[in-house]
Amino acid sequence: MTDEFRPLKNAFGKFATGIAIASCVDANGDFRALTVNSFTSVSLKPALLLWCIENKTAAYTSFMEANGYALSILGADQTALSNRFAGRDPEPLSKSEYEIWETGAPLLKSRIAGFDCRIHRRHKAGDHVILVGEVVRFDSNDETPLVYYASQYHAGLTAK
Numbered sequence: 001m002t003d004e005f006r007p008l009k010n011a012f013g014k015f016a017t018g019i020a021i022a023s024c025v026d027a028n029g030d031f032r033a034l035t036v037n038s039f040t041s042v043s044l045k046p047a048l049l050l051w052c053i054e055n056k057t058a059a060y061t062s063f064m065e066a067n068g069y070a071l072s073i074l075g076a077d078q079t080a081l082s083n084r085f086a087g088r089d090p091e092p093l094s095k096s097e098y099e100i101w102e103t104g105a106p107l108l109k110s111r112i113a114g115f116d117c118r119i120h121r122r123h124k125a126g127d128h129v130i131l132v133g134e135v136v137r138f139d140s141n142d143e144t145p146l147v148y149y150a151s152q153y154h155a156g157l158t159a160k
């Protein structure tokens, strides 16, 4: 079966990104998490960021109802986590894998940056919703990022 969107995906894929795990607590108190590369920083004052969720994704309703979410930016050796949360019904996070900050959403303990966000705005945009979050707490370290480019993972960056 040919993918009618392949040419557009190929063009979008020329923009190299990092990879993040977006997570929230659903209405039953269960964690939901998925792999995303649509992260963008938006504003410094107030501190805002965004990512986009596809309206067909299983976790869609949870993120539409949650008051906040966490984003854990992955390091170069975390491809397995990215694959895990890009699949349907991923193995749930175990207690040793996450920590909770302000919003109740789980942040991965292993990350190169973490953001805990309250929902600032939701904007419907085609087959996605843009989730703008106000950063209530964040951190970062100097470890090497996991990079996503042209539908493939790449480890690390070479400075120019």
Ligand SMILES: Cc1cc2nc3c(=O)[nH]c(=O)nc-3n(C[C@H](O)[C@H](O)[C@H](O)COP(=O)(O)O)c2cc1C
Pocket: 019, 033, 034, 035, 036, 037, 038, 039, 051, 052, 053, 054, 056, 057, 058, 059, 085, 086, 087, 088, 148
């Ligand atoms: C590299 C990569 C980046 C992704 N980025 C996004 C994203 O930004 N937004 C999104 O809704 N889904 C994104 N996805 C897809 C979700 O991870 C996937 O749809 C979700 O984990 C659950 O799958 P489901 O649609 O079968 O429920 C991405 C997947 C991969 C592999």
